[in-house]
Structures are given as C-alpha cells and as structure tokens.
Amino acid sequence: MVKAIREAQTHSNWVQHNEPYEAACREFVDKILTRSPENDFWSDFLPFQNEVSAYGVYNSLSQTMLKIACAGLPDFYQGSELWDLNPVDPDNRRPVDFAQRQRMLKEITSRSAVHSIHRFFPSGRNGGHSPPYALRDASVKLFLIYRGLRARRANRSLFDTGDYRPASVAGSRAEHLVAFSRIAGPARALVVVPRFLTSLVRPGEPPLGPRVWEDTSIALPAHTPSVWHNPITDETVRIQGQIPVAGILRRFPAALPLG
Numbered sequence: 001m002v003k004a005i006r007e008a009q010t011h012s013n014w015v016q017h018n019e020p021y022e023a024a025c026r027e028f029v030d031k032i033l034t035r036s037p038e039n040d041f042w043s044d045f046l047p048f049q050n051e052v053s054a055y056g057v058y059n060s061l062s063q064t065m066l067k068i069a070c071a072g073l074p075d076f077y078q079g080s081e082l083w084d085l086n087p088v089d090p091d092n093r094r095p096v097d098f099a100q101r102q103r104m105l106k107e108i109t110s111r112s113a114v115h116s117i118h119r120f121f122p123s124g125r126n127g128g129h130s131p132p133y134a135l136r137d138a139s140v141k142l143f144l145i146y147r148g149l150r151a152r153r154a155n156r157s158l159f160d161t162g163d164y165r166p167a168s169v170a171g172s173r174a175e176h177l178v179a180f181s182r183i184a185g186p187a188r189a190l191v192v193v194p195r196f197l198t199s200l201v202r203p204g205e206p207p208l209g210p211r212v213w214e215d216t217s218i219a220l221p222a223h224t225p226s227v228w229h230n231p232i233t234d235e236t237v238r239i240q241g242q243i244p245v246a247g248i249l250r251r252f253p254a255a256l257p258l259g
Helices: 001-008 019-033 040-067 098-109 113-121 141-156 156-161
Strands: 163-166 168-170 177-182 187-194 217-219 227-230 235-238 242-244
Touching: 001 019, 040 141, 040 177, 040 187, 098 141, 113 141, 141 156, 156 177, 156 187
Parallel strands: none
Antiparallel strands: 163 177, 168 217, 177 187, 217 242, 227 235
16 A cells, blocks of 8 residues: 555655655555444445456456557566456566466366356356356456467467557447457457446446447458457357457457457
8 A cells, every 4th residue: 555655656755755644544544444333434345346346357358368469578467367456556576376376277278268268257048147257266367368378379470570450340339349450461360359348238247249249340351361260269250341249259358369
C-alpha cells in the first residue's frame, strides 16, 4: 500500500516521504479490513468486488492475448503468469512460487485444449454457460500464455517481423472487439479479443457465442486462406470472406487463428 501511495506521487513519493499521511493511510486500511460486527465495509465491498473481478478476468485474458500477438517482444514479469492482484506494477524482486506454476503447467500440458477449456468454461443447458470456473482458477491465464507463446514460437518470423494490419469489423457488437492481422508473406495470423465488457455481458457471463456476438463479423482481404487453425482452442476454422465472431469466440474469450 505504501508503494502505491508513493508511486501515485500525489501526497507522498519516494524522495520526500509524507510520514503522517502514510501512517494515516495504513491505519485506515487496517481498520476497514478488520472484520467485526461494527464494520460495514465488507458487506458493501464484496458484492462490488465480485462484479468487477468477473470482468477483470476477461480483461486480463484480452490483455494477455494482445501482449503475445502484438508487434514487439512479449514481456512477462516473473510471477505475473497468474492473476496479479497488486495495486501497483509487478515487482521482479518479489519471491515467486515457481513450484506451483510448474504443477499447473504440467496439468495444462497433460490435457487437450478442449478438455482444459471445458473445465474453465463449462457449457450449460440451452446453449448457455454455467458460472465459469475460470473466475476462481488462475490457470486459465497460464493456459493462454502457454498456447499463445507456443504458437508464436512455431511461427516466429510472422510475429517477429510480420506487418500489423487492423481488421474490418461490422455488426451490432463491433465496438466490443479488438481485431487485427499479422502478415508475413503467405503466413497470416488473426487476433481477436473482446473489450468494453460491462455493456456487453452480465457479471460473470463469458463473452462467448451467438447470444453475445449476434451478427458481428470480421471481413478479411481477398486471397486469404480459406482454412485456419486456432492454436488456443485447437480448432480448424473455415472462412469465406468473413468470419462470424460468434464462431471463433464460442469456446474461449480470445482467438488466434493462423492461416
């Protein structure tokens, strides 16, 4: 908390410490986090926290996919392979439970993509979804990092030197999408992630499938491949000029079709 106060550089900073202000902040935080019958903070805070954390899961997955696929080198702070709930930027000096991450990665690599995704986002009846396990299990982020970086390594020249071209998105949910292509010679990658989720889905609802994306589609230039492979879900996608977003974002809330 003190690190956050000083790096905000509003009432204190690393050069000139405002000790009285920092002490008052520490006392305030200690009091509101102390559970007692007289403390109404938790009953007010937890419903809000549950709502924003659900959206935070999908925002984090979108950011992770963009970091992997955008131009430049993806930089992961050690320890940020799972949910990073620090109120300030990650700190490489903090100890990291690498044994935990190794166990989680071993579990991910021992399963098929379909098996892992069904565990994170189990389908419900009538084409809906039950509350996503991903909201409680940070391994969904590690799953995306693993499969995304593996695809990047297998297509190194495409991601290291390939051109960046914004994709043309149309439909009722177009503003809720970030989509672009990476192009190097005949190789293609399409990157698709959701955004502005609070006006797209209910808290905890995955941004997946036709109910969410309706008629939204991505137009591709002429002479692009007709068959693509999405390494995140291990699905084959067939495309004829346009890609329905409901099709590529039906199982996992980030897509990386390669063609």
